[in-house]
Amino acid sequence: xxxxxxxxxxxxxxxxVLITGASYGLGEGFAEGFxxxxxxxxxxxxxxxLLNSVADxxxxxxxxxxxxxxxxxxxxxxxxxVQTGIKEHGKIDVLINNAGVSDMRGxxxxxxxxxxxxxxxxxxxxxxxxxxxxxxKHMLERKSGSIVNICSIMGSGANELNIIAYTAAKGxxxxxxxxxxxxxxxxxxxxxxxxxxxxxxxxxxPALEALGxxxxxxxxxPMRRIGELEEIVAPVMFLASDAASYITGHDLLVxxxxxxxxxxxxxxxxxxxWNAETAPRVGQxxxxxxxxxxxxxxxxxGIPGIHYPVPEA
Ligand code: NAP
Numbered sequence: 001x002x003x004x005x006x007x008x009x010x011x012x013x014x015x016x017v018l019i020t021g022a023s024y025g026l027g028e029g030f031a032e033g034f035x036x037x038x039x040x041x042x043x044x045x046x047x048x049x050l051l052n053s054v055a056d057x058x059x060x061x062x063x064x065x066x067x068x069x070x071x072x073x074x075x076x077x078x079x080x081x082v083q084t085g086i087k088e089h090g091k092i093d094v095l096i097n098n099a100g101v102s103d104m105r106g107x108x109x110x111x112x113x114x115x116x117x118x119x120x121x122x123x124x125x126x127x128x129x130x131x132x133x134x135x136x137k138h139m140l141e142r143k144s145g146s147i148v149n150i151c152s153i154m155g156s157g158a159n160e161l162n163i164i165a166y167t168a169a170k171g172x173x174x175x176x177x178x179x180x181x182x183x184x185x186x187x188x189x190x191x192x193x194x195x196x197x198x199x200x201x202x203x204x205x206p207a208l209e210a211l212g213x214x215x216x217x218x219x220x221x222p223m224r225r226i227g228e229l230e231e232i233v234a235p236v237m238f239l240a241s242d243a244a245s246y247i248t249g250h251d252l253l254v255x256x257x258x259x260x261x262x263x264x265x266x267x268x269x270x271x272x273x274w275n276a277e278t279a280p281r282v283g284q285x286x287x288x289x290x291x292x293x294x295x296x297x298x299x300x301x302g303i304p305g306i307h308y309p310v311p312e313a
Contacts, residue, residue, distance in 0.1 A: 021099030072127030181249025197255030222257030
């Protein structure tokens with residue numbers, strides 16, 4: 001796998017990139033990716049120490065880095081971070097609206113509490129909007145800027161994960177991307193989104209690694225694997241860059257094919273196995289379901305997510 005960034009030949013030299021949620025997870029990857037391409041950085045999140053260690057690494061790559069700790073859900077913090085960034089760097093060319101939280105408890109919508117709902121909205125939606133508004137004002141004045149919102153594949157369809165507030169927030173953020181992408185399109189400011197599938201970070205590590213959901217998710221992803229950090233960094237840098245100068249209001253799904261398969265592309269069906277051993281039956285029709293015992297054993301030994309009844313053999 002290629003290292004973060006590296007494909008843009010320093011085209012971010014002289015550009016200033018503000019990244020929210022830059023203390024760990026995807027945001028840390030974005031910081032390093034842009035630093036490698038010559039960008040100067042404004043990094044924000046709540047964990048000052050972690051931000052400082054990301055900043056130190058980026059400085060060794062030659063970036064000027066300003067760390068401004070803050071909470072994206074607090075309006076005064078957002079204004080202070082953006083103003084401090086502009087004061088230190090003179091401008092903000094790119095906003096990577098990345099900070100986000102989810103709720104992996106799996107609480108069903110009919111039991112979902114408003115405290116958690118409001119907490120998630122305040123960060124994933126309100127925080128992201130306030131950053132778009134504050135950076136947008138500045139970019140519109142300069143008639144130049146690029147915003148990339150980190151949404152999620154959960155924002156463009158239903159899912160079975162019982163994360164209703166996250167789904168609502170990301171869906172709203174996706175629509176804001178389309179809306180502001182159009183509203184600001186003729187004033188020099190592009191607004192796009194990247195919607196990742198699953199990448200192992202602190203946000204999803206407990207469910208993916210500890211509960212084994214990584215295998216379930218891989219099973220229903222056409223590429224049959226979860227994504228790598230670098231595979232999110234590169235598309236984000238593309239949309240942020242001048243290479244995407246005619247792209248705005250776009251939500252780029254980076255999900256190994258999940259959405260193309262309507263999210264229901266699950267474990268390979270039995271005919272894949274049949275076709276591997278015999279002449280493909282395509283065109284001849286399948287003679288009903290004629291599963292083998294081992295296929296049924298695999299199903300009955302419990303693959304999470306198989307929620308339709310298994311027919312009698
Ligand atoms: P993560 O590892 O949990 O990192 C989240 C980042 O957001 C951290 O830097 C955290 O820093 C920051 N943050 C959280 N609450 C904040 C607040 N109130 N104010 C300021 N910063 C805050 O999560 P991640 O996986 O990197 O997620 C990054 C983005 O990608 C999120 O928007 C997430 O929804 C999206 N995404 C992730 C995946 C995935 O599979 N990982 C898939 C689709 C979309 P502090 O704790 O230091 O504040």
